Amino acid sequence: MGSDDTNDTTKNERKPGRMSEQRQQRIRLEISREAARLFWEQGVAATTGEQIAAAVGLSVRTLWRYFRNKESCVEPVLAQDGEEFVALLRRWPRDVSLEDHLMEWAMNRTKDPDQQAFDQAVIKMTVLAEKEPDLRTVWLMTNDRIERALVEIFADRLRRSPDDIEVRLHAAAATAVVRVISEDVSAALMAGADPTSLGNTLGQMARAVHIATGGAIGDPVDP
Amino acid sequence: MGSDDTNDTTKNERKPGRMSEQRQQRIRLEISREAARLFWEQGVAATTGEQIAAAVGLSVRTLWRYFRNKESCVEPVLAQDGEEFVALLRRWPRDVSLEDHLMEWAMNRTKDPDQQAFDQAVIKMTVLAEKEPDLRTVWLMTNDRIERALVEIFADRLRRSPDDIEVRLHAAAATAVVRVISEDVSAALMAGADPTSLGNTLGQMARAVHIATGGAIGDPVDP
DNA sequence: CGCTATATTGTCACTTAGTGACAGATTCCT
DNA sequence: AGGAATCTGTCACTAAGTGACAATATAGCG
Known part of the structure; x- marks a missing residue:
């Protein structure tokens, strides 16, 4: 079995295609920033999910995958x-x-x-x-x-x-x-x-x- | 200027076609009861505004005039x-x-x-x-x-x-x-x-x- | 009671929020 | 580089919620 350096005594949570927790959080934070800015500038009701998604450079569908609803974008x-x-x-x-x-x-x-x-x-x-x-x-x-x-x-x-x-x-x-x-x-x-x-x-x-x-x-x- | 008998020393809040505050509240309460029942029986997400409206015998449009959104029906x-x-x-x-x-x-x-x-x-x-x-x-x-x-x-x-x-x-x-x-x-x-x-x-x-x-x-x- | 002014309701058309499914792109590991 | 799993975008769809307008109901009044 050659080298055992890859041996995980500590459980390896890392999965193949999953992106790092850190990256996920950075995206959420980026969305949150833009949502906050838009909410502040034009109010919550006047801001659409499409605007938030566009401001971050994501598709609307992806936005709703990061946040359950519009308001929680600023969470x-x-x-x-x-x-x-x-x-x-x-x-x-x-x-x-x-x-x-x-x-x-x-x-x-x-x-x-x-x-x-x-x-x-x-x-x-x-x-x-x-x-x-x-x-x-x-x-x-x-x-x-x-x-x-x-x-x-x-x-x-x-x-x-x-x-x-x-x-x-x-x-x-x-x-x-x-x-x-x-x-x-x-x-x-x-x-x-x-x-x-x-x-x-x-x-x-x-x-x-x-x-x-x-x-x-x-x-x-x-x- | 003719008669001043209609002069309102005490401001008359009663308007022609307005229904009593009491009646409004009774309707709100009725909606709330039915919404609570439905939410309890099938969960919030599975309950539609249409179901609530039907249960109390109102049109959906009227339901949204009494409550701003689905969840607040139980307020x-x-x-x-x-x-x-x-x-x-x-x-x-x-x-x-x-x-x-x-x-x-x-x-x-x-x-x-x-x-x-x-x-x-x-x-x-x-x-x-x-x-x-x-x-x-x-x-x-x-x-x-x-x-x-x-x-x-x-x-x-x-x-x-x-x-x-x-x-x-x-x-x-x-x-x-x-x-x-x-x-x-x-x-x-x-x-x-x-x-x-x-x-x-x-x-x-x-x-x-x-x-x-x-x-x-x-x-x-x-x- | 019947009349009138006003509020309430329903219907219809419409916008936006949010989801499921599937194909393609991306990421991490070896 | 290659492969497995995840992430993202597109499309089609349901449900939430609103504006406009016509029809209806209500309270007050003579």
Whole structure:
């Protein structure tokens, strides 16, 4: 059998004609950008799937293979911050307070110039989602997914079951306050507020979560 | 200018051919019932607007005049409990605790037999809304409307502005926990749980709201 | 009751969203 | 390069939802 270097001790998920996960995501993100731009410029109702597809250089049929419907095309943009937040919470050490963990992340955060343009789209869509009902549903669904993630994270941190009603209440309340603060900050930035004048948004979130969970989430926990 | 007897000191909203608000609502409710039944029996995707229209004896065109899209046909059913809850909170006296107010209402509550059948539909849709994404968006939008109502109610009770970020945080957290408890209770009832075995659902809600708002909402307030 | 102004409904034609099927192009692995 | 599987585009199709207009129903009034 000659060489065994190709031997997969780790299960090889790679299939013949499948394109990389990364490439898929980049296409979804590209669609999302264009959809966000069009929605912002001409409104959701006035934007057709054909326009979005053309802007990205895809056939309409392929567009619907990447997204179930028109509105969810902006889901990657709207979910951007939320997913980052969830990822951040997943690596939250048990012996650190939430506020410290968020602050420490904020310090080491580097601002990619390309990312910055994308953030602009995130803010625009978050603001637009307050008025446009079709986008609001996407925004709320995004937060619903965040809530489900927080259930797992909080259950783990509190060493309780994800089915525990208290855990679910904490996750729901925490997600809700984080969402409201996000909306508030987005609206302020859209109104032209100086980002530095907003003070410590993450600190505000940490405090709000602590309060909304009755103190259950935020402090360090033992082992 | 002749007679001024038709002069309307009180603005007369009644117009010639307009049908009563009551009648409109009854039709919407009727549509909602049938939509809920069909969605439950065959799923949302498999149910067409034509079927809903036929079930209630309307033309399809008229159906779309009552509801913007297929999914929102069940909105009246899904919003039922929430609107009742909001109405209840609107007449919450300042010198009474939330728990007492809810409990007192629960005691004087009479169970209309016709209403009971409707409640069954409410429970079914609430449960269905946990799995069916298309219904989940409607459910979340319903709760979003509840949240906005709570902002006004809480602002009034705390004698603060509805724009106050703290007020909005309290409303969001409160709505979130009430929603989760509703989902939980609906699931339990659907699973065949004895309604009496659920204990005091409203008391649980009152306590959850009190905690999720950091104690800001729940206790009696002065004047 | 019958008349009138106005709202509501149904029919028809139409645009757009979204899907299934199949052929051709593309991608990864060897 | 060769092959297996996936991805994409084209075509035909169903269903969602809307605008326009004629017919019908409703409330108020004499």
